[in-house]
Amino acid sequence: MKPAAFDYVRCETLDEAAEMIAQTGDDARILAGGQSLVAMLNMRLATPAVLVDVMPAPDARKVAAENGTLKISAAVRQASLLGDPDLASRNPLLAKMLPWVGHPQTRARGTICGSVAHADPSAEIPLALAALDGTVILRRGRKRRSVKAADFFLGMMLTDKADDEMIEAVTFADVQQGTGTGFAEVGRRKGDFAIVACAALISPKRVRLAVGGVNDTPFVRDWDNLSPQDEAEALNALAWSLDARGDLHATARYRRDLVRHLGAQALKEARTCAD
Structure with a gap:
């Protein structure tokens, strides 16, 4: 099968992507890694009117250490985070779990935030987010809200994200020394x-x-x-x-x-x- 017709919007910043999602709501989907979304499009399980591509945005590919957490933006690929030489010392649990995510080919395309958004209960990244007291940073236009992992995952592939919001980033609490x-x-x-x-x-x-x-x-x-x-x-x-x-x-x-x-x-x- 082939996907239903849709418009494609290439975003150069997260601001642009957030405004587009806020305007179009349930008619739009974020395209980052596309490992789950593209298959759903081809089977017509998802039929958005607009695909909002965040991969070209430099500010969507940032990994930052902030206030005892690791903050990972919307378009950071799983392979990129796994290849970070400081990950094992900063967050050894996340470093142990990431090699179990899919295959090298899928990790090369798939994103951390994309796995969180998909919310498969058998996936390793949502499990890591819950284990590490993670938060999900949701954005609607210029407004942001942070949701704890325990409150974000509501059911099988069901989350607290509204139709007109996007996941701007997720944070994982650092593993403290002695743990x-x-x-x-x-x-x-x-x-x-x-x-x-x-x-x-x-x-x-x-x-x-x-x-x-x-x-x-x-x-x-x-x-x-x-x-x-x-x-x-x-x-x-x-x-x-x-x-x-x-x-x-x-x-x-x-x-x-x-x-x-x-x-x-x-x-x-x-x-x-x-x-």
């Missing part, structure tokens, strides 16, 4: 969306496990104090608290088993890194 990180994932094949993925953060004050691929949104559980001896019981309780459902990829029982197994694996790695 261990771990990540584990199972998918049908390398590069596929996760059947279940678990991201762990362990600091002297908190143990956190974020789970993707089970609920309709990334799920985050914090424990004030969780010893290795209590992990199995805590992971079992967590697995049963999730809204696990079966589909053509995995049964609900298998997903719960993966939460227990991958959660233990991610927590063990995080404890090793924290020591």
Whole structure:
């Protein structure tokens, strides 16, 4: 199939893109990496009247360290962030998760903000945003608002973004020194969306496990104090608290088993890194 007819607008700045989206609302779609959107266009699952291309805008390709966070603008490609030599020291969890996003070919085109906008519950980048207390910076014309990841993801591929808003940037909180990180994932094949993925953060004050691929949104559980001896019981309780459902990829029982197994694996790695 071929996409329905649309107008194409090439934007040289984020200001221009935000004004265009504010004017056209639900009739427009942002084009950045296009890894999900182009397929949806070809199948006519999306039929926008206008495509607003932000890739030519220099201010849409910025990565900046701001106030203890990593701020990533709308058109930063996944491969570009993964190739940042300072990423592993600044945010080791994000550095561990990014290689699991798709394939080198898709990471070369796909964007960080595009994955957040798509909001697939099995995707690694929305999971990282939730695990790292991330925020989404939404823009309508000249007005901006910041939404915490916990409030941004509302359901499967459903977000708090209004039709006349665009994602201008996302921020990931830095991983503090002394915090261990771990990540584990199972998918049908390398590069596929996760059947279940678990991201762990362990600091002297908190143990956190974020789970993707089970609920309709990334799920985050914090424990004030969780010893290795209590992990199995805590992971079992967590697995049963999730809204696990079966589909053509995995049964609900298998997903719960993966939460227990991958959660233990991610927590063990995080404890090793924290020591």
